[in-house]
Amino acid sequence: MSAQDCCEEPCRHFPEDAWRPEAPLLAVRGVSKSWGARIGCADVSFELWPGEVIGIVGESGSGKSTLLNCLAGHLAPDVGEILFDMRGAGLVDMRRMAEPERRRLARTDWAFVHQNPRDGLRMGVSAGGNVGERLMAVGARHYAAIRGQALDWLDRVEIAADRIDDRPASFSGGMQQRLQIARNLVTGPRLVFMDEPTGGLDVSVQARLLDLMRGLVRGMGLSAIVVTHDLAVVRLLADRLIVMKGGRVVEAGLTDQVLDDPQHAYTQLLVSSVLQV
Amino acid sequence: MTETDQYNFAYLDEHTKRMIRRALLKALAIPGYQVPFASREMPMPYGWGTGGVQVTASVLTPNDSLKVIDQGADDTTNAVSIRRFFQKTAGVSTTTRTTEASVIQTRHRIPEDPLREGQILVYQVPIPEPLRFLEPRETETRKMHALEEYGLMHVKLYEDIARHGEIATAYAYPVKVEGRYVMDPSPIPKFDNPKMEMAAIQLFGAGREQRIYAVPPHTRVVSLDFEDHPFEARKGGLSCALCGSEESYLDEVIVDDAGGRMFVCSDTDHCEGRRSQACTEAEG
Numbered sequence: 001m002s003a004q005d006c007c008e009e010p011c012r013h014f015p016e017d018a019w020r021p022e023a024p025l026l027a028v029r030g031v032s033k034s035w036g037a038r039i040g041c042a043d044v045s046f047e048l049w050p051g052e053v054i055g056i057v058g059e060s061g062s063g064k065s066t067l068l069n070c071l072a073g074h075l076a077p078d079v080g081e082i083l084f085d086m087r088g089a090g091l092v093d094m095r096r097m098a099e100p101e102r103r104r105l106a107r108t109d110w111a112f113v114h115q116n117p118r119d120g121l122r123m124g125v126s127a128g129g130n131v132g133e134r135l136m137a138v139g140a141r142h143y144a145a146i147r148g149q150a151l152d153w154l155d156r157v158e159i160a161a162d163r164i165d166d167r168p169a170s171f172s173g174g175m176q177q178r179l180q181i182a183r184n185l186v187t188g189p190r191l192v193f194m195d196e197p198t199g200g201l202d203v204s205v206q207a208r209l210l211d212l213m214r215g216l217v218r219g220m221g222l223s224a225i226v227v228t229h230d231l232a233v234v235r236l237l238a239d240r241l242i243v244m245k246g247g248r249v250v251e252a253g254l255t256d257q258v259l260d261d262p263q264h265a266y267t268q269l270l271v272s273s274v275l276q277v
Numbered sequence: 278m279t280e281t282d283q284y285n286f287a288y289l290d291e292h293t294k295r296m297i298r299r300a301l302l303k304a305l306a307i308p309g310y311q312v313p314f315a316s317r318e319m320p321m322p323y324g325w326g327t328g329g330v331q332v333t334a335s336v337l338t339p340n341d342s343l344k345v346i347d348q349g350a351d352d353t354t355n356a357v358s359i360r361r362f363f364q365k366t367a368g369v370s371t372t373t374r375t376t377e378a379s380v381i382q383t384r385h386r387i388p389e390d391p392l393r394e395g396q397i398l399v400y401q402v403p404i405p406e407p408l409r410f411l412e413p414r415e416t417e418t419r420k421m422h423a424l425e426e427y428g429l430m431h432v433k434l435y436e437d438i439a440r441h442g443e444i445a446t447a448y449a450y451p452v453k454v455e456g457r458y459v460m461d462p463s464p465i466p467k468f469d470n471p472k473m474e475m476a477a478i479q480l481f482g483a484g485r486e487q488r489i490y491a492v493p494p495h496t497r498v499v500s501l502d503f504e505d506h507p508f509e510a511r512k513g514g515l516s517c518a519l520c521g522s523e524e525s526y527l528d529e530v531i532v533d534d535a536g537g538r539m540f541v542c543s544d545t546d547h548c549e550g551r552r553s554q555a556c557t558e559a560e561g
Binding site for chain 1: 424426428429431432435436438439440503504505506
């Protein structure tokens with residue numbers, strides 16, 4: 001199945017009343033995280049709306065990953081609110097949420113794609129088992145059904161069906177990254193965090209992966225937050241862009257607007273430093 | 278001075294026994310939960326049943342009758358030395374008869390004859406954590422137990438089916454106790470798993486890992502499986518060469534250098550019982 005097919009076949013069904021486009025999916029208000037005098041990120045606020053993809057760009061050490069880890073619950077922010085639109089409960093502050101609930105959210109409605117697929121995959125478990133893990137974590141106990149869904153998802157991320165019983169260690173870097181994406185999206189999450197999803201891949205593999213991700217994000221109507229230092233990635237994937245420097249947001253706006261008409265000096269530098277081949 | 282005077286009853290001092298009994302009570306109160314305890318250095322190497330021996334020493338009373346089995350047999354090194362250890366240090370009577378024993382320490386088997394109320398079965402456990410080889414971080418596995426996140430256990434069973442066409446785990450087959458904790462039943466064959474819903478008290482001791490857990494009498498013990506690959510307590514389709522039993526679990530014994538082999542009951546007491554019964558029947 002190609003990426004286009006999944007547009008015709010919606011992967012998630014919202015109840016009619018749950019669809020409230022007037023509420024953001026994720027609202028971030030004044031989030032700061034520092035380690036003593038060192039600032040991780042400072043006073044970051046934005047809203048992510050359903051179906052929207054936000055790119056966070058900036059140089060190394062600008063606090064992108066710290067921010068993402070705060071949002072995904074891997075780090076506890078010092079101050080600020082992170083509100084997520086829970087199904088049926090409205091906006092809930094993640095910091096006040098009990099750990100069991102947060103962990104359940106992390107394996108159902110959320111997904112986290114690591115830069116290094118080895119961090120996100122179980123290297124000793126076959127590709128099918130990797131994709132099936134989240135299904136089994138939410139209670140799937142029918143082997144044939146789990147395997148069927150794993151096959152379906154391997155197909156969606158363009159991994160041949162006969163590799164289902166191979167371990168990810170025997171996969172190429174690009175295949176591992178696609179497997180990680182399949183493993184994350186199998187439970188139909190509403191929000192995907194991506195940390196440098198194309199980092200460490202060569203350019204042609206990057207292009208293919210980006211194409212695939214764009215198809216999946218658009219087809220499933222996913223909301224996503226993509227952290228990257230690669231402006232080409234955000235140009236292709238993101239609707240809106242946040243530019244960070246020294247832990248602070250220096251510019252934010254529509255992707256094309258920010259990239260074509262950068263206002264802040266640092267953004268101008270970032271845009272002009274892209275290599276033209 | 279006799280040898281029993283040189284030691285406290287059953288080797289361990291009373292404070293240690295009290296500490297272990299408290300862990301045992303907690304373990305019985307929360308079936309399947311691994312209770313940490315301050316495991317003592319025992320006069321035997323780790324892996325030889327230091328956990329089981331400490332549990333046995335703590336539950337033993339002078340009136341008890343002790344049976345020790347290793348892989349079902351009463352006459353193997355591990356069984357003989359542990360039995361002699363308690364003969365020396367506790368002076369309790371020992372037996373090889375399952376029905377006559379009040380405390381049975383076992384390694385890797387549950388006796389074939391059903392246990393009754395009032396008996397205690399003590400298991401020697403090498404690795405108490407069923408999630409160990411799936412998730413190496415102990416902090417994480419504890420959290421998974423606490424939050425009942427057991428999806429990973431099924432990933433292991435999934436891998437079995439994907440690789441072998443069936444659930445190939447043949448021993449230490451994970452079970453869910455009383456609908457809550459997933460537990461490693463120690464390396465008993467999965468053939469023995471259904472027997473764990475029994476009338477006797479089951480205590481598990483892991484010496485090196487410093488964990489005690491327990492299954493109280495008549496507790497629900499369910500072996501994990503998939504809906505379309507249900508759990509099956511299986512054994513080879515042969516019968517015992519000595520007693521002819523088709524129901525008991527068998528050991529393969531090499532009998533000569535020419536590749537000759539025979540299959541005999543791994544539970545020696547069960548096998549002998551059946552043979553002497555057949556003998557009396559033939560005479561009578």
